Amino acid sequence: xxxxxxxxxxxxxxxxxxxxxxxxxxxxxxxxxxxxxxxxxxxxxxxxxxxxxxxxxxxxxxxxxxxxxxxxxxxxxxxxxxxxxxxxxxxxxxxxxxxxxxxxxxxxxxxxxxxxxxxxxxxxxxxxxxxxxxxxxxxxxxxxxxxxxxxxxxxxxxxxxxxxxxxxxxxxxxxxxxxxxxxxxxxxxxxxxxxxxxxxxxxxxxxxxxxxxxxxxxxxxxxxx
Numbered sequence: 652x653x654x655x656x657x658x659x660x661x662x663x664x665x666x667x668x669x670x671x672x673x674x675x676x677x678x679x680x681x682x683x684x685x686x687x688x689x690x691x692x693x694x695x696x697x698x699x700x701x702x703x704x705x706x707x708x709x710x711x712x713x714x715x716x717x718x719x720x721x722x723x724x725x726x727x728x729x730x731x732x733x734x735x736x737x738x739x740x741x742x743x744x745x746x747x748x749x750x751x752x753x754x755x756x757x758x759x760x761x762x763x764x765x766x767x768x769x770x771x772x773x774x775x776x777x778x779x780x781x782x783x784x785x786x787x788x789x790x791x792x793x794x795x796x797x798x799x800x801x802x803x804x805x806x807x808x809x810x811x812x813x814x815x816x817x818x819x820x821x822x823x824x825x826x827x828x829x830x831x832x833x834x835x836x837x838x839x840x841x842x843x844x845x846x847x848x849x850x851x852x853x854x855x856x857x858x859x860x861x862x863x864x865x866x867x868x869x870x871x872x873x874x875x876x
Contacts, residue, residue, distance in 0.1 A: 654734055656706075658753050660782050661775035667762065668732055669696045670709040670769050672724060677839040678710040678731040679826040680752045680781040688746040692767035697735070697746055699766070706735040708750060709771065711758075712836055723769070729844050731755045732773075752826075754781035755843065780847070788821035790849040792856075799859040800828065806866055825852045834858055 658664060671686075671693060678684045688697055700706055711730030719725035733750030741747060756773035764770045780786045797816070804811060816824065829842040829851060838858050845851035 654736055654751055656734060658782060661754070661779065664732060664754065664775055665705055665707065666759075666774070667770055667772050668707055668709040668756070669700060669766070670711050670726070670730065670771050671696065672711055672713050672726055672769070674713055674715070674836050675839060676710055676712065677830045677832075677843055678733050678750060678752045679830060679843065680731065680754055681784060681822070682752045682826045682830050683736075684710065684733065684750045684752070684830065686746075686748050686750060688748060689744065694744070694746065695766065696768040697738075697748065700735060701738075707732050707753070708735065709733075709756060709773065710750065711771075712840055715836055726758065726761075727840055728758050729755060729840070730758070730773075731843065732775075754778055785820060785822045787848045788825075790847070791821040791825060791852045792849075793821055793824070793852075795856055796825065796828070796852050799856045799863075802863055803859050806863055821852075822848055825855065829855055832858075834862070 656663075676684065688694055696708065700708055709730045709732045711726050713724035714727045717725045731752050732754060733752045735748055736751040737749035739747045754775050755778040756775050757777055759772045759774055762770045762772060775781070800816070803809075819827070825848055829839075832838070832842070832855065834842075838854075841854055841858075842851055845854055
């Protein structure tokens with residue numbers, strides 16, 4: 652989705668961002684994430700984000716290997732900041748909104764703040780390529796990715812709009828499949844932290860093949876070579 656704001660490099664983004672910890676939620680640059688906001692602290696976060704004009708929220712996953720306090724779980728160091736590009740009020744106190752990914756960040760430190768929601772000082776320096784649309788997509792093995800997707804859909808009796816998939820540019824295809832994938836927190840974090848689009852596609856293929864192998868083993872089926 653096109654944005655009114657233009658982000659050319661890290662200098663265009665604030666170094667302090669509100670963060671929304673959400674397990675299994677993966678936001679990637681130029682990807683779209685729908686969110687249903689209902690907790691008071693995150694309603695306040697959205698209101699403040701709109702009020703300060705940045706309209707930016709950092710999506711980040713809690714780290715299950717180092718859980719920390721239940722009300723303030725430890726977080727992975729890498730997340731992705733997104734801009735609020737759609738917002739609707741439901742009439743029952745919720746927001747339905749869409750974030751469009753801008754760039755990944757690495758947390759430098761979490762701040763002691765008086766807000767209900769958490770805020771972090773971050774750096775975007777390790778992810779300078781995120782500001783360049785379609786960077787490295789020519790290196791993606793599109794054929795292997797589509798074959799893995801086809802096998803996954805078939806194994807799970809799922810259907811999709813194949814025409815739209817085949818017409819999507821590599822960056823949009825890889826990132827959309829990564830964001831929509833049904834995999835766990837660790838796999839989502841690996842996809843987020845992939846150094847480039849080619850590696851992200853390779854992780855998607857590898858994880859999908861592992862899941863397919865588990866499914867085949869569970870049914871007792873054998874594969875002919």
